[in-house]
Amino acid sequence: MKAILFRQYGAPQVLELTEVEKPAPGEDQVLVKVCAASANPLDWHRMRGKPFLVRLTGGVFKPKNRKLGADIAGRVEAVGKNITEFGPGDEVFGSVGAGSFAEYVCAGEARFVRKPANVSFEAAAAAPVAGLTALQGLRDKGEIRAGQKVLINGASGGVGSFAVQIAKSYGTEVTGVSSTGNLEMVRSIGADHVVDYTQEDFTRNGQHYDLIYDAVGNRSVSDYRRALNPMGICVISGFTNLPRMTGHMIPGPLLSAAGKKKIRGQMTKAAKKDLAVLEELLEAGKVVPLIDRSYPLSEAADAIRYLEMGHARGKVVVTVG
Numbered sequence: 001m002k003a004i005l006f007r008q009y010g011a012p013q014v015l016e017l018t019e020v021e022k023p024a025p026g027e028d029q030v031l032v033k034v035c036a037a038s039a040n041p042l043d044w045h046r047m048r049g050k051p052f053l054v055r056l057t058g059g060v061f062k063p064k065n066r067k068l069g070a071d072i073a074g075r076v077e078a079v080g081k082n083i084t085e086f087g088p089g090d091e092v093f094g095s096v097g098a099g100s101f102a103e104y105v106c107a108g109e110a111r112f113v114r115k116p117a118n119v120s121f122e123a124a125a126a127a128p129v130a131g132l133t134a135l136q137g138l139r140d141k142g143e144i145r146a147g148q149k150v151l152i153n154g155a156s157g158g159v160g161s162f163a164v165q166i167a168k169s170y171g172t173e174v175t176g177v178s179s180t181g182n183l184e185m186v187r188s189i190g191a192d193h194v195v196d197y198t199q200e201d202f203t204r205n206g207q208h209y210d211l212i213y214d215a216v217g218n219r220s221v222s223d224y225r226r227a228l229n230p231m232g233i234c235v236i237s238g239f240t241n242l243p244r245m246t247g248h249m250i251p252g253p254l255l256s257a258a259g260k261k262k263i264r265g266q267m268t269k270a271a272k273k274d275l276a277v278l279e280e281l282l283e284a285g286k287v288v289p290l291i292d293r294s295y296p297l298s299e300a301a302d303a304i305r306y307l308e309m310g311h312a313r314g315k316v317v318v319t320v321g
């Protein structure tokens with residue numbers, strides 16, 4: 001079978017469409033024929049080995065795991081003898097960590113849920129990492145509640161476009177922040193208000209929010225505190241650079257412990273129960289993944305190159321077969 005592998009850390013040129021052995025499912029595994037995958041910033045961080053922190057788990061000098069792609073949607077081809085939930089022919093989607101930029105993937109059944117029949121493979125593949133990040137950030141870290149005023153920074157990107165729709169599904173009043181060209185798109189996915197970050201600073205326009213969800217991570221802790229209501233919560237999922245991240249990780253918790261405004265970071269977990277929540281939201285049409293571009297597997301390097309420019313409108317999908 002064909003898979004995208006990377007030889008070494010570097011620019012997208014290190015990605016190669018390679019012939020590898022088709023995997024066989026272990027006793028507790030599901031073999032899925034991939035129909036679509038999607039790209040996430042995690043893929044280009046891993047490919048480049050940047051920031052250096054990713055090499056602490058991924059291999060300091062060369063990558064331990066040369067596969068890319070976490071998000072997947074496809075058809076079950078075979079299952080191990082202990083698998084009861086799925087059988088051949090079932091349509092599934094989920095998050096496999098790494099390896100979905102390939103024709104086949106083997107993973108445990110906890111990694112997958114059923115793909116709703118009314119949702120395309122491309123749309124389902126767009127959902128796992130970005131959707132789980134937005135859901136867990138808003139619900140678990142952000143303690144989102146109906147009637148709140150919520151601001152989403154980076155509302156037009158992969159995570160942000162899910163965050164706008166999920167925040168609306170909770171009955172909140174949503175403000176989305178994006179560049180000029182994406183304002184209409186952010187409105188079209190449900191934002192009640194929009195802020196053009198090229199014209200206006202959301203932390204200095206006199207508005208205050210109960211919940212700020214930052215999928216960009218480019219503002220200081222004092223900026224967030226200024227834009228929060230007295231009991232407000234800010235959740236930061238986006239990564240801009242190491243100095244900015246350090247500036248969130250150290251003063252954020254200290255100031256949160258000392259005052260009523262909370263600044264929290266987020267690490268997404270591939271929880272099956274949350275994939276099931278996404279499945280319901282997708283099936284009900286409450287969340288409709290926004291697909292900016294689709295690339296065939298052989299052009300996955302172009303998909304990563306485009307995503308890395310940092311201005312995707314929704315998700316970048318890789319189609320397989």
Ligand SMILES: NC(=O)c1ccc[n+]([C@@H]2O[C@H](COP(=O)([O-])OP(=O)(O)OC[C@H]3O[C@@H](n4cnc5c(N)ncnc54)[C@H](OP(=O)(O)O)[C@@H]3O)[C@@H](O)[C@H]2O)c1
Pocket residue numbers: 040041042129130133153154155156157158159160177178179180182197215216218236237238239240266267268307310311312313314
């Ligand atoms: N913490 C976690 O566990 C976790 C999990 C998943 C992702 N992440 C991180 O979350 C971030 C977002 O991921 P993603 O998939 O959404 O990335 P993405 O799709 O590449 O996001 C790109 C978006 O960022 C927007 N943007 C760029 N500069 C901006 C600015 N100054 N102000 C507001 N928006 C701006 C762009 O909007 P315009 O084109 O309008 O500028 C574009 O729509 C990444 O840093 C990623 O590494 C973290």
